[in-house]
Amino acid sequence: MKFTKLTALAVTTALVAPAAFAQEMTIVSWGGAYSKSQKNAYHDPYSEKTGVTIINDDSSAEAVAKLRAMNEAGNVTWDVVDVVAADAIRLCDEGLAMEIDPDTMLAPAPDGTSAADDFGDLLVSDCFIPQIVYSTTFGYRTDLVGDTPPTEICAVFDTEAYPGKRSLEKRPINNMEWALLCDGVAKDDVYDVLATPEGQDQALAKLDTIKDDVIWWSAGADTPQLLADGEIVMGSTYNGRLFSVIEEQKQPVAMLWDAQVFDLDGWIIPAGLSEERQKQALDYIMFATDTQRLADQAKWISYGPARASSAPLVGKHADLGIDMAPHMPTDPNNAKNTFLYNYEFWADYRDDIDAKFQAWLAK
């Protein structure tokens, strides 16, 4: 009798235990306005619903290296990590992120469309859950470009019409594509040309024409700062950063959406979590990437939600009260001429072209 009682107790505990989650989870992201938008749209509602405390860690910039180190040490302390798609592919290749099955692990759209269809092509890696679409594009000082503000990408290479410094990211990705595009290569041929040594030389030769006029940035905040100081006439950065310079800080800056490069940012769950923590992380992901939650994030930052079903739900900015749709990189007016970051190409060519690019920079 006693024995059965004990067994019954053990069974009930075993049944109840998985439902009782750990009370804390560590979510890694980029910090600043971006983390704030996630806190407002995802973390706070989730904490309210489940009672789980969410700890923010602003380490996304070094996430790949840190996850690899944690994995080798056998002690992964992160539960959910926000990374760009290229890093997610790298983490998946290295076996550092867990594979996601969109049909069972992600919420379907309200109309019943499966998550796999709702995210569509944006599921670029088996381990990646897309969250936002952002773009790398140019902003320019409206007071430094005279009466003819630039309308197309090649203005960046036209130092006669638009004298002054420009800022470009200190890496080959995007810059090489823009250079080829402005050197007469058709958009569809850009990656075929860039795959050849001659094409790489051609792109570098084009960049050479403005090399003396370029300030190279490595942090996303650099270009907005340089624009605000009047140090540059135009510069590339993430569209959300430009939005905050233009709409929140009211600087005389405007967007040049032409040839913007779309990129994705989203979640991965590290490989090697305990079963309980993995369950918790999946529960969070299921909640935070549903249609409404993704649309909510756009109230605080001008990045487009990654689900097709979220787009119609995008409303007004929570503090400024302006319509967010026209500020989304995916808005039809902004997306007349766009690139999508070519993940496969750059996974292969990044090491090679980066070495050439850095050698060219140091020349």
Added chain:
Amino acid sequence: MTDTTSDGPMLAADGTPLKKSLARALRLQKMRALMLIAPLLLFVLFSFIIPIFSMLSRSVENDIVADTLPLTVVELQAWNADSGELPDEAVYAAFVADMVVAIEAKKHTRLGTRLNYEQTGMSSLFRKSGRKIKRMDPATDGPFKEALIDVDKKWGDVETWRVIKTHSPRITNGYFLNAVDMRRTPEGAQAQPEDKQILVKLFGRTLIMSLIITGSCILLGYPVAWILANLPMRTANVLMILVLLPFWTSLLVRTSAWKVMLQQQGVINEVLVWLGMVADDARLVMINNQTGTIIAMTHILLPFMILPMYSVMQTINPSYLRAAKSMGATNWTAFWRVYFPLSIPGIGAGSILVFILAIGYYITPEIVGGTKGVFISNRIAYHISSSLNWGLAAALGTILLAVVLILYWAYDKIVGIDNVKLG
């Protein structure tokens, strides 16, 4: 009685030989001393020395190819990489068998990343082929040569197999070759193509700029340390705070402050234009180049120069200078022949500190260095955090460490390390 004691060993009070007893007492003392430093010793060992060596060992370690493709590597032994012929069916069959196991363990993409450092395209070759090879059965689906070439025509390219064979040994010099702008090929070490050579140049630049920074720290720091050492204690303490204040400020804040000062729309240029010393359209370029790095790093490292100089100068007796002058020396002679030689240990200590810190700096060059003012450490950081090529990063780090040790040895030979005084 007296005879035995004078002949035999001298005994301690408890009857044991004195030598033994003394040795035991000393050993106890040593043990006690060791126990006292044991926590620090263990801490340094586990948190510093072991991690450094395990990191450095990655510069030659290359287990991944032989571990992921064990059968293929054995079969490839027999294949002549210079023959221009593709390997035979046995290699392909072994490869499929290895891949099926590797795909199960999700290790094939990792190998693709590793080989992509050597040959562009390997990353997607392994990722894409993995999806198709997964469905093959190594026991029944042969022959595999045609099948693999069908999966991706790169498996029919001799170069692909040459790369796998070249990088299959468990210990490799490949990373070190890459670190000095060379590469490992079946024909031996060869120079990288010219448009990819950058690392040797960066090593040279790092050394030269660190020397310039050390030099400018000596020039700026010496007078300051001299004034501090010769002022009354009260005033010196107040001024010392001015030296230490930047020392206590965050590195990033100080570097960013230099950005505000030096940029073309920055404080210095604005003042010069306002004074009419510089034309508005010819503002000075003082940042995002070597000048920017040298200015900012000299400022940041200056306290490391001033502090040892100051503590050495404080110990120089002022009456030496008075004695020199009383014997007819001019101010300059008294300084140059008497004071300066006595202050050299401080310069030596400061220089070693500043130089070694400068050689490994990376945040400041990254922020203010532009393209011509970046150091080798910026490439190390890139390979650690972005490209994940930790082997190359380790090789670069090992070379940097070796350079520092060689310079330290040279310094010891020329100046003598016992001439260095930190206080």
